[in-house]
Amino acid sequence: MKAPIIFFCILLLNVMPYMRPCSAYVNLYLSSKEVQKLLGLPAEMYYIRNDEINWYALNFSLLIPPKVNDLFFTWECSEGQKVPYSVVIKISNDAAIPNFNLNIASHGFIPTTTQDFAISLPCSGKVEAEVYISIILNVTLSKDNTSTLIFLRKKTCLNEMGNDYVLLNTLPEIANSSSIFYIAMSCAAILIVILGILIIIYYLKDDKCKSTDGSGSAPTTTTTTTFLAALPRNGLNASCYGSFRRIPSYSLLNDDRSKNLQERIAELTIQRFKVHLNNIVMEGTFGRIYQGSYNNDNGSEEAVIIKTVADHASQVQISLLLQEGMSMYAVNHKHILSILRVSIEDHTPPFLLYPFNNNTNLKTFLQKCKVSSEGVHHTLTTQEVVHMALQIIKAMQHLHKKHLLHKDLAARNCVVDDKLNIQLADNALSRDLFPSDYHCLGDNENRPVKWLALESLLQKTFTAASDVWSFGVLLWELTTLAQQPYIEIDPFEVAAYLKDGYRLAQPINCPDELFAVMAYCWAMNAEERPTFTQLHVCLQEFYAQLTKYV
Template sequence: MGHPKILFITLVQVIYCLRYSSASFNLYLSPQELQRLLGLQAELNYVRDGQINDYALNFTLPLSSKLNKLYFTWENTGSQKLPYSIKIDISNKIAIPHPKLNISATGFVPSSTQIFAVSLPCSETVDAEVNISIKISITFSDKNITTLDFKRKKTCINESIKNDVSKNSLTFADSSSVFYIAVCCAILLVLILGILITIYYVTDKKGRGTKTNGNGPGTTTTTTFLATLPRNSVNVSSYASFRRMPSYSLLDERSKDLQERITELSVQRCRVRLSSIILEGTFGRVYQGSYTNEEGNEETVIIKTVADHASQVQISLLLQEGMAMCSLNHKNILSILRVSIEDHSTPFLLYPFNNYKNLKIFLQKCKLSSEGVHHTLTTQEVVRMALQIIKAMQYLHKRHLLHKDLAARNCVVNDKLNIQVADNALSRDLFPSDYHCLGDNENRPVKWLALESLLHKTFSPASDVWSFGVLLWELTTLAQQPYIEIDPFEMAAYLKDGYRLAQPINCPDELFAVMAYCWAMSAEERPTFTQLHVCLQDFFTQLTKYV
């Protein structure tokens, strides 16, 4: 028989466990509430069976000025009564002077599922960003009081100023003003038409006076077709036409700085050697090769180039997109090493090799190989890769650069799962199923784009955050195609209706919550990459704490 003292301690522990195992409760946002706040069809658990979701609590949820009420669902699932107290702290009481609860500030957590509301109406007298803290304290015992702190940030707008402006606008737009504006517009239209007709006749007359069929002094000097080629036209001119003019002529006047950067990185073609093809599309090719540097040492490099039949537009895009991230120095960014452009030859873009491979292809190979499972990514590995991508994007945004096409296909990874973010040169050709044309003669990564980028072609750091959310989804699904069942032409309506990508199998709630926040309808409500880094770093620390 054991020692009496040890038995007594063990008995006390058992009694304690039995007593407080009956104390359990749930507190969450219902799918309807999350749909209203973020446009997502999901349930956000803050407390489930007594287990607290620290990650969800630590995130500050942004609120628009029109959201005046918050709804929480809770219930006591145990047999022990759980006293509670609720306190609301407001950082600016002029902006939100009267926060209210529709339940008592103190009482007991209900034993059945109930919803309570917190009213946070703006006074509409000041413009302000208001920090809100809703603290709910649950008493399990005299020595065990748990406080849950729900953080919100609400934008309040001074409606009186807006109304004054509207009234002034309406006062100005009276009948006499409308009449004078119409007269001015008519006169202006007549003047513009007169100028256009004059230009047409002068140009036509000049053309008839100089046109001849011979090679004498009267012959006009014709401009080559390539010099007038629009940037977004789909030209299928052959390589032979490209050879008749210098490579730099395919760049327009707006790309003089690009030409200067190319000149700085330019190397002779004789110092570059192609070895083997890594990826190949209709006109784009990626080689592994070597480059002899200034010291005479040979370096292994990746070389992006195009086939002989590539059009001028395709060559121009290769240079413009490939040079978009040149001269960047960060361990998580794949930046161009050298460029080789010579007349009568296709351009070469050289990148450091270091045993990196395309991330999308790597993820797809992780699913299955001929021997079975190739590699199973753990949650820790996924989060670690995501953190590296975030660091690269923080660096880009600090330099006021946007990626605009952040996706697994535009990242590379090595055997140690070190990630580098790359440019999107040749991606349209190498991954054609990821790009769609919506009738505007432009192939775009429709299913990776933020709603505002899809509708209005506007890009910002927040639109890169949206794309990162899709990339995180790619990491957790091993590069499945997002929205595979949705027609590209229906994507905008699908997103506007509040639908998003579903939570992947075996994806932790904490990780999916990060994705969901990246896909907030309003760009202002999405987190920054700095905030994402803090959230995922905390989650990564929790994952590795007991490993």
């Protein structure tokens, strides 16, 4: 009898390290420091608390900022018991993240004291991609019961990471407090000099503008300008022009919304893992437009355009993106590209999603239509130009019915597909993507100076009539294939130039009838400008005349 008892005791001694009493618990979580880094929240996130698995937390895919390379997990096994584990890491894109480093063994036992383990996931810097990372952890929480935990992560890798970020351990050390003082004083002196130069430039420009206003004479350049008095009036019938003055212009609109920005965003917010970035369509200093896809609630995938900003964008730029992107919130019209969804999870740069129907920016499309060394990409006929203008008018009519003003109507804020179907878009990121179209007149505000009505320039007054003025410039862009308006006029001189009665010149091959419509959009008095309803009647009549000969 003793032999079986001895054998059983030996077997029990070998198995005991793998047996755990009910008082032994496993905890695995993200520390408050790690959660602050990834989510911006001062709290711990538990995946396992006292052997209870938080499957809800495991369902979320956390976004890793491009500049974050190391992920830290905290774990422990109480009561000194041995709990075996194994870990496997899978990466979707080996070119973006060719190697990873795990500072623990791929299998072993969970430590009996509170410890951290880290996973290093540095980007190669050679490709730009969204990388999906799965951290698969197998843990034996009880006898004959192994649980598989999958931690989902997504990291955006950039081409320029090596230029944009500096490793902390390569920063020079500051020896003592005296060196800090001298560095601070040097920075302050440089800042004062820069501010002084900016103030001098501002006053010089201001004096220049004032002298132009007081002189009463117009600029001498006349190659791209004309007087309103020289407008052709023989194209359209007289009744159309008479209606411009008989019918009063659209009343002052109020663009205050019934819901605040936070409530609008909350209605459209989706989880970040449902959005997939494919390729960059346009890129500025801090703004980016991607083509991508979005998973609907019914499981289908929808092609979208995504507006976002880079990680180095300021909070002001992020706020401006949200405000301008939500400006046409809940506006449904076939000629308006309204926002579809928003993703602002994890305190990362927000994603603004718009429907994508193989369309492109109207301004870049028009520029490609110009004759180049490779030939003509596409030649726009007068009929096509008028048809495109009519679509924009319909969009603006609907917008004004909703008591909304656009305030930045231009080709850069429209999209077009291969069948010349136009959709009006908001102006989110336009200042960054088209910087030559915006100017600061010393008031610390970037504005589309050469598209604005005179009252918008001088008093910052925006009405339906000021949108009509901007439409006239947009119509000029269509006929010139997106030439820069008033290219020879200094932005500081535009207001004086317009006050003296000068306007854009009639483009080459532009019919008199079409240019007359533009010119009436630029009437000095806002009440003398046509409404979009009147513009639609006149251009529809002109379009009908054009189609008779086709």
